Amino acid sequence: MLSSKNLEHLNSVKTYPLFLFFFLVQVYNTYAQVPRKWSFTQSKMGSPFSIITYSNDSAKVERSISRAYLLVDSLNSVYSDYDLRSELSVLSQRGESPKVSNALWDILEKSQYAFSKSNGTFDISIGPLVKLWRKARKLKQLPSDTAIRNAQQRVGFKFIKMNPTTHEVKLLRNNMQLDLGGIAKGYIAQKVVNFLKNEGLVSSLVDAGGDLAMGQAPPSKKAWSVGVNIPSSEELLPRYLFLQNAAVATSGDMYQYVEIDGKHYSHIVNPKTGLGLTHQRNVTVIAPDGATADWLATACSVLPVKKALKLCDSFPNTGLLIAEKKGKMILKWQNSYFEKMME
Structure with missing residues (x-):
């Protein structure tokens, strides 16, 4: 027969491991709930394009990041002034489009607003001057006054006619060249952050070659x-x-x-x-x-x-x-x- 003293001893032996088990489970669950940090970098638009996000769902992260980089490629295929096949380049070459894509229209509207607010110091029609200056930097020789004046005749947002009803765009001067270099990377970085938020990755940061966009703060920060x-x-x-x-x-x-x-x-x-x-x-x-x-x-x-x-x-x-x-x-x-x- 077991004495009360032995029963007390056995009960304490049985109870202690049970308490320890629940304590360890609680600690594990708390640790498991802390999202893991994920970092990715790919070369996009001529520079590193990095994404940081937090999640414990590795499958979701892999799927969402893959789609995020596809989004970058799709937007770059619209906005690039280096790619002669991009929608922006085709618009510059043809001088008009009966209906531009929603992606191009949205950034053109933002650029028009920026031109107005900045008193013309931000101007996406600056392409002819940028092209001239790139050549000058390469040769380390200033362009002639005549070359600058000729290029300036094709620069000015007033020469971009936009129809808000049909999304038709016309360039009113010959040989105009649109350049989104001062807005596109920041715009795309923000689009990726918004996309990741919709995917449930709310704590994300995107670095598009030095242009940063970020969502909610990292966990515990x-x-x-x-x-x-x-x-x-x-x-x-x-x-x-x-x-x-x-x-x-x-x-x-x-x-x-x-x-x-x-x-x-x-x-x-x-x-x-x-x-x-x-x-x-x-x-x-x-x-x-x-x-x-x-x-x-x-x-x-x-x-x-x-x-x-x-x-x-x-x-x-x-x-x-x-x-x-x-x-x-x-x-x-x-x-x-x-x-x-x-x-």
């Missing part, structure tokens, strides 16, 4: 942390941006510039002069979506500092940092929203 380069350097500023459901774009001449006759010229062309910018400036823009961040970064590279700050302040939840190198000095300007997003 308050925000995505984004580093900003010091002008003319690969080093980062000591303070980071902390963002979610936002986009960041940078523009500047840190890597893409040329010196001609001892003068520093950026790869970014000023539509009014037809030449690359001569001030050494890095611009970082925070905006609610990738397309807006992208075109604002381009426009604020061209605009005088005060007008650039005023432009960004006219948009909600939009931040601007301008860093300009003058001799050995680096001057900085930023608006209050940019400061608010830094820690």
Whole structure:
């Protein structure tokens, strides 16, 4: 017969492993619920196109990321000015289209709005000048005044006629060339983030060659942390941006510039002069979506500092940092929203 003392001992022996079992199950379930980080990079649009997302469903991630990159390819086949078969290139070659695709119409509308808001400093009809400047950079020789004037005659959004009812587009000057280089990467990055959200991958970040778009913050974090380069350097500023459901774009001449006759010229062309910018400036823009961040970064590279700050302040939840190198000095300007997003 078992004594009460033995029964107490047996009960304690039986109960302890059961408690331990449930404790281990609870810990495992808690750990299993923490989404895993996934990172992917493919070469798209001439630069690395990276996606970070969080999920414990590997099958969903594999399927969704594969479809996301197919989306990038499909949009690039519409927007590329390098691919002569793209819808954009065909429009430039033919000078008209009775009905452009919804994808092209949407970005053309956004570009028209950007042209108006930026006082013409962002202009997708700048293609003839960009082509001329690419040649000048390659030869390290300035284009002639005559060549610039001839190219400028084919530049101006007023020469793009858009019918909002039929989505018909006509280019009113011969040999116009549309260039979406200042908006397409940010636009596509945002489209991918939106697609991943619809797939249930709400905590995702997309880096389209330096144009960032992001969804909700990573699990267990308050925000995505984004580093900003010091002008003319690969080093980062000591303070980071902390963002979610936002986009960041940078523009500047840190890597893409040329010196001609001892003068520093950026790869970014000023539509009014037809030449690359001569001030050494890095611009970082925070905006609610990738397309807006992208075109604002381009426009604020061209605009005088005060007008650039005023432009960004006219948009909600939009931040601007301008860093300009003058001799050995680096001057900085930023608006209050940019400061608010830094820690």
